[in-house]
Amino acid sequence: MELILKKEKLKEFLEQLSKNYEIIAPVKEGELINFKSVKDFTKVVMTYQKSIKSPKEFLFPQCEELYKYKFSGKDVEIKPAEVEKKPKAIVGIHPCDAVAIKILDKLFGWDYKDELYFERRNNTLLISITCNTPDWSCFCTSVEGTPYDADGTDIHFTDTGETYYIEGKSEKGKQILQDNNNLFTEAKKEDKDKVEKIKKEIMEQVPVKFDIKKVTENMDCIFDSKLWDRISVKCIHCGACAYLCPTCHCFDINDEGNYEEGKRIRCWDACMFGHFTKMAGGHNPREDEKTRYRQRIFHKFNYYIKNFDTISCVGCGRCIAECPAGMDLVKTLQLIEKGAEHE
Amino acid sequence: MEDIINIARELIKRDDIEAIIGYEKGRAPFQTVPFFARTPEDCDKLIMNSLCVNNLVSYINQFSGKVAIFVKPCDAKALVGLLQEHQIEREKLHIIGINCQGALNPKKLRNAIKGRMVKDWSINGDKIKVYYESGEEEFNIKDFLLDKCPACDTRTPPIYDELLGDEIKTADLPELLARVKELEKLPAAEKQQYWNEHFERCLRCYACVKICPLCYCERCFVENASPQWIDKSNNLKSNKAFHLIRAYHLAGRCIDCGECDRACPMDIPLRELNLKMRKSVEEHFNYVPGKDIDVPPPLSTFKKEDPQDFIR
Numbered sequence: 027m028e029l030i031l032k033k034e035k036l037k038e039f040l041e042q043l044s045k046n047y048e049i050i051a052p053v054k055e056g057e058l059i060n061f062k063s064v065k066d067f068t069k070v071v072m073t074y075q076k077s078i079k080s081p082k083e084f085l086f087p088q089c090e091e092l093y094k095y096k097f098s099g100k101d102v103e104i105k106p107a108e109v110e111k112k113p114k115a116i117v118g119i120h121p122c123d124a125v126a127i128k129i130l131d132k133l134f135g136w137d138y139k140d141e142l143y144f145e146r147r148n149n150t151l152l153i154s155i156t157c158n159t160p161d162w163s164c165f166c167t168s169v170e171g172t173p174y175d176a177d178g179t180d181i182h183f184t185d186t187g188e189t190y191y192i193e194g195k196s197e198k199g200k201q202i203l204q205d206n207n208n209l210f211t212e213a214k215k216e217d218k219d220k221v222e223k224i225k226k227e228i229m230e231q232v233p234v235k236f237d238i239k240k241v242t243e244n245m246d247c248i249f250d251s252k253l254w255d256r257i258s259v260k261c262i263h264c265g266a267c268a269y270l271c272p273t274c275h276c277f278d279i280n281d282e283g284n285y286e287e288g289k290r291i292r293c294w295d296a297c298m299f300g301h302f303t304k305m306a307g308g309h310n311p312r313e314d315e316k317t318r319y320r321q322r323i324f325h326k327f328n329y330y331i332k333n334f335d336t337i338s339c340v341g342c343g344r345c346i347a348e349c350p351a352g353m354d355l356v357k358t359l360q361l362i363e364k365g366a367e368h369e
Numbered sequence: 370m371e372d373i374i375n376i377a378r379e380l381i382k383r384d385d386i387e388a389i390i391g392y393e394k395g396r397a398p399f400q401t402v403p404f405f406a407r408t409p410e411d412c413d414k415l416i417m418n419s420l421c422v423n424n425l426v427s428y429i430n431q432f433s434g435k436v437a438i439f440v441k442p443c444d445a446k447a448l449v450g451l452l453q454e455h456q457i458e459r460e461k462l463h464i465i466g467i468n469c470q471g472a473l474n475p476k477k478l479r480n481a482i483k484g485r486m487v488k489d490w491s492i493n494g495d496k497i498k499v500y501y502e503s504g505e506e507e508f509n510i511k512d513f514l515l516d517k518c519p520a521c522d523t524r525t526p527p528i529y530d531e532l533l534g535d536e537i538k539t540a541d542l543p544e545l546l547a548r549v550k551e552l553e554k555l556p557a558a559e560k561q562q563y564w565n566e567h568f569e570r571c572l573r574c575y576a577c578v579k580i581c582p583l584c585y586c587e588r589c590f591v592e593n594a595s596p597q598w599i600d601k602s603n604n605l606k607s608n609k610a611f612h613l614i615r616a617y618h619l620a621g622r623c624i625d626c627g628e629c630d631r632a633c634p635m636d637i638p639l640r641e642l643n644l645k646m647r648k649s650v651e652e653h654f655n656y657v658p659g660k661d662i663d664v665p666p667p668l669s670t671f672k673k674e675d676p677q678d679f680i681r
Binding site (some may be wrong): 055056057058075078079088089159161162163231259260263265266270280282291293296299300301346347348351352354356357 | 395396397398400401402403405423427428431476479480484486487570572573574575576578579580592600601602603604628631632634635636
């Protein structure tokens with residue numbers, strides 16, 4: 027199902043969609059592009075270079091309540107958290123960030139099926155858009171992705187200049203397009219050709235930077251390499267990379283409250299923080315930058331494959347573009363590709 | 370550039386020097402990254418130009434032995450602070466001072482090239498030249514300076530063992546605290562709203578803390594779980610508490626290298642907070658941090674004749 031939407035009709039389409047969905051879309055905040063809950067659809071920026079954060083927080087919020095507790099005498103009353111009921115539509119998600127959601131699904135549906143995550147997930151519509159403005163830090167093509175193929179989304183847009191070329195992906199997506207068919211026209215062969223040309227042009231802008239097969243093969247024999255000492259020195263162990271990453275998912279569980287009542291919450295945590303692995307007794311198995319940085323790379327390019335048969339990186343490049351210390355994941359993976367003997 | 374490499378190559382030959390802390394070219398257009406040269410061959414990678422923005426002094430204590438370090442005035446000011454607070458041993462350092470006429474904002478430059486693929490770039494005098502796949506473009510350096518630079522009165526490092534070039538004096542600078550004074554004039558409610566909007570975006574990634582050369586507490590108050598000073602959740606209340614406590618902790622110590630501003634992925638104007646503290650300290654104690662190693666920092670100095678009438 028391929029359709030054409032005139033750009034000036036986007037607002038109308040989103041208005042129709044907003045009858046059933048809360049619209050989450052990229053908007054400009056100062057110099058940043060950020061996914062926000064939007065009511066004024068003229069503010070939506072469909073064609074953008076890179077949102078500062080990925081929209082993962084709408085499925086897995088940075089902090090969320092698990093339950094509330096209240097003591098009365100010797101009893102304790104527990105009230106489980108409720109997820110907001112109104113379905114959400116994440117509009118304008120880039121293919122890398124959409125693929126990241128599939129990667130998160132595996133983790134949250136693993137040995138324990140995370141109810142809060144899946145309640146949101148099953149209640150969220152994904153409308154992706156071809157990323158036609160990749161930047162220097164992008165490397166989706168090196169991790170088996172593309173800037174235009176958003177597998178697992180419901181509807182996919184491609185900006186062709188004057189119009190959006192729209193593909194219905196899932197049954198749910200196709201139905202939505204059907205219900206609003208007065209807004210669209212049928213795509214013609216020349217539209218399709220134009221999109222193919224755009225795809226080809228964008229692919230050239232994101233050249234493959236390393237052979238991911240070679241990288242993942244080499245991971246197993248690189249754990250003790252001196253390479254980690256060298257490349258981790260620059261790292262200042264902040265959490266910018268992890269918090270901006272669309273696939274990072276580590277969290278910590280805490281209580282916030284007083285003697286009478288409070289709530290149990292979970293918040294994002296980051297393996298680059300020194301206290302991430304610090305134990306109650308004071309021992310810290312990952313005390314230095316080297317072991318922490320190595321953990322981050324191993325988690326993404328080794329352990330995740332062993333657990334879920336996929337790497338946990340989509341090549342969005344945020345960790346590279348935003349690292350204040352200039353750590354460069356692509357350079358690290360290129361070194362690993364060469365193997366430990368080149369350290 | 371050759372100067373830098375020659376100096377480094379001579380220094381690394383010395384038995385007592387473990388590494389040379391400087392910069393190398395990054396992969397991104399206009400990016401330089403911290404670099405640690407350990408061999409004469411490494412030294413050839415060293416660069417120094419107005420795109421060298423990271424404050425390098427935080428890396429000194431990564432090394433157990435003596436290091437040589439290239440310092441711009443911002444790094445040197447931080448070094449003064451750290452030496453005054455006994456965080457670094459002076460004997461462990463060989464300091465090569467680099468004059469600075471202002472550093473460039475790499476992100477601003479990247480925005481200016483509008484996503485075009487850059488092959489290379491070079492700096493000549495007050496111009497930066499960008500070479501694209503086809504064609505080239507020239508930009509004026511003064512349009513791309515970091516916010517901290519135009520009003521900076523320290524163009525020569527306040528501390529060094531050897532200085533490249535001659536000391537630079539400044540004159541006719543714009544007012545450093547102009548923005549702070551502007552913000553001070555806002556009604557309280559507007560000020561509150563201004564900061565709330567910024568703090569609401571905070572991710573609590575602590576990039577500001579970790580990049581700050583003067584933030585060296587072994588255990589930051591935000592990491593403390595018992596007692597837990599601020600919530601783990603990144604709600605406005607805790608975010609605000611975090612930034613205000615941090616600003617207070619840097620009062621009289623922040624040397625305005627602006628690294629927090631640069632590091633913040635969410636564009637929170639943290640420098641404005643720190644400048645406000647700088648203004649207060651200057652007004653009350655006539656002291657500006659990082660200028661002179663022999664002037665003791667007022668907030669960590671006790672004098673018998675200090676005023677005490679505020680203690681009741």
